[in-house]
Amino acid sequence: MDIFEAIKKRRSVRDYLEKEIDDKIINIILEAAREAPSASNRQEWRFVIVRDKITKDKLCEAAKNQTFMKKASAIIACCAQTDNHVMTCGQACYPIDVAIAIDHMSLAAVELGLGTCWIGAFYEDKVKKILGIPENIRVVELLVLGFPRNKPTHPKNRLPFEKIVFFDKWGNSK
Ligand SMILES: Cc1cc2nc3c(=O)[nH]c(=O)nc-3n(C[C@H](O)[C@H](O)[C@H](O)COP(=O)(O)O)c2cc1C
Numbered sequence: 001m002d003i004f005e006a007i008k009k010r011r012s013v014r015d016y017l018e019k020e021i022d023d024k025i026i027n028i029i030l031e032a033a034r035e036a037p038s039a040s041n042r043q044e045w046r047f048v049i050v051r052d053k054i055t056k057d058k059l060c061e062a063a064k065n066q067t068f069m070k071k072a073s074a075i076i077a078c079c080a081q082t083d084n085h086v087m088t089c090g091q092a093c094y095p096i097d098v099a100i101a102i103d104h105m106s107l108a109a110v111e112l113g114l115g116t117c118w119i120g121a122f123y124e125d126k127v128k129k130i131l132g133i134p135e136n137i138r139v140v141e142l143l144v145l146g147f148p149r150n151k152p153t154h155p156k157n158r159l160p161f162e163k164i165v166f167f168d169k170w171g172n173s174k
Pocket residue numbers: 010011012013014066117118119120121122141156
């Protein structure tokens with residue numbers, strides 16, 4: 001599959017088969033994260049892979065009971081060990097860098113026939129407690145990973161090109 005096909009195919013998957021996932025597969029996905037770019041190559045990302053059923057259930061509770069999380073093969077807590085560096089542009093590096101790594105993982109998952117869903121609706125303090133994550137580490141997102149039960153049928157809902165792309169000056173559409 002080429003990269004454009006993977007981008008087109010990727011959807012948020014919220015219905016999973018209850019199946020175990022191989023270490024090998026997890027490693028391929030994490031290797032895709034490790035290859036991601038980051039500001040000044042800081043590589044502040046850290047990942048906690050959760051496959052244990054009881055821990056997944058607890059993470060689901062910390063994520064406002066998004067119950068589909070329980071059936072996923074793994075939940076990856078995508079963290080940052082960060083010095084909170086802010087770039088000249090005024091943006092903090094770590095959420096951007098961790099997000100790029102997550103996107104690499106979600107596209108690698110498509111190639112492997114797996115599904116993912118980003119989870120931003122979670123309580124960081126609860127997740128840290130469940131996973132024993134130290135105070136100074138941030139949990140940026142959770143990434144749910146598993147075997148999709150169905151092929152997605154609904155079309156992707158995206159803004160039209162003209163609404164989001166301008167040429168030479170803000171507001172100029174072609
Ligand atoms: C930063 C971020 C946080 C998200 N948090 C959640 C979440 O907590 N629960 C959920 O079901 N989906 C979550 N999503 C998935 C979005 O709802 C989804 O990407 C969007 O609706 C577009 O659909 P698609 O991924 O199928 O293309 C999140 C996505 C991103 C990028």
